[in-house]
Amino acid sequence: MYRDRITILPQFVKKVFYDHDISKLGLNINKTQINIMMLIDENKNSSMSEISQMTGIEKSSFTRSVDCLEKNGFITRNAIENDRRITKLSLTKNGVKATTLIRNDFDKYLESLIHGFSEDEKNEFLGSLESISKYMHKILGGKQK
Numbered sequence: 001m002y003r004d005r006i007t008i009l010p011q012f013v014k015k016v017f018y019d020h021d022i023s024k025l026g027l028n029i030n031k032t033q034i035n036i037m038m039l040i041d042e043n044k045n046s047s048m049s050e051i052s053q054m055t056g057i058e059k060s061s062f063t064r065s066v067d068c069l070e071k072n073g074f075i076t077r078n079a080i081e082n083d084r085r086i087t088k089l090s091l092t093k094n095g096v097k098a099t100t101l102i103r104n105d106f107d108k109y110l111e112s113l114i115h116g117f118s119e120d121e122k123n124e125f126l127g128s129l130e131s132i133s134k135y136m137h138k139i140l141g142g143k144q145k
Contacts, residue, residue, distance in 0.1 A: 020109045027098050028072070032057060033065050034102055037074060040089045041099045048077070048087040074098055 018031065029037075032055070039051050046054075052062040066089065069075045074095035080086040091099060114122055 016110065016113070020106065022102065022105065025098075025101055025105060027101070029069070029074070029098075030065075032061070033069050033074075036062070036065055036069065036089075037091065037095060037099050038102070040075060040091055040095075044090070046088075048089050051089060069095070 022029075022031075022034065035055055036051065039046075039054050043051060043054070048066070052059055055062055057065075066075065066077075070077060073092055075089050075091055078088045078090060080088065114125060117125060
């Protein structure tokens with residue numbers, strides 16, 4: 001019963017997130033790095049370790065991506081004063097500009113995917129996404145956005 005309803009989900013995710021071409025933005029970053037930046041922006045009080053868990057990628061790959069983002073001036077690492085073992089990640093001014101650019105471009109891309117929908121279909125689709133997102137968040141234990 002449930003499986004039949006979610007088998008399309010991987011195809012949808014691929015179409016929405018992986019088929020979207022961001023190279024035209026000229027940021028010289030990959031999808032993993034974009035995901036990390038968006039998670040940093042959406043989870044400002046989370047530690048580097050928590051952001052790593054949210055991505056679902058191996059720690060070494062995550063660290064390489066963070067190193068690259070830091071080297072290119074998109075993020076900074078900040079050690080917590082009372083516990084130097086905890087590191088927070090934050091966006092630099094360039095990182096904030098990049099995430100804004102990415103969000104705006106993604107919104108335009110998503111709009112292009114649903115341009116043939118009627119206004120009622122758009123509202124129903126976006127409402128459905130909100131509901132699905134709410135319940136996925138609950139299933140994931142509130143640890144991911």
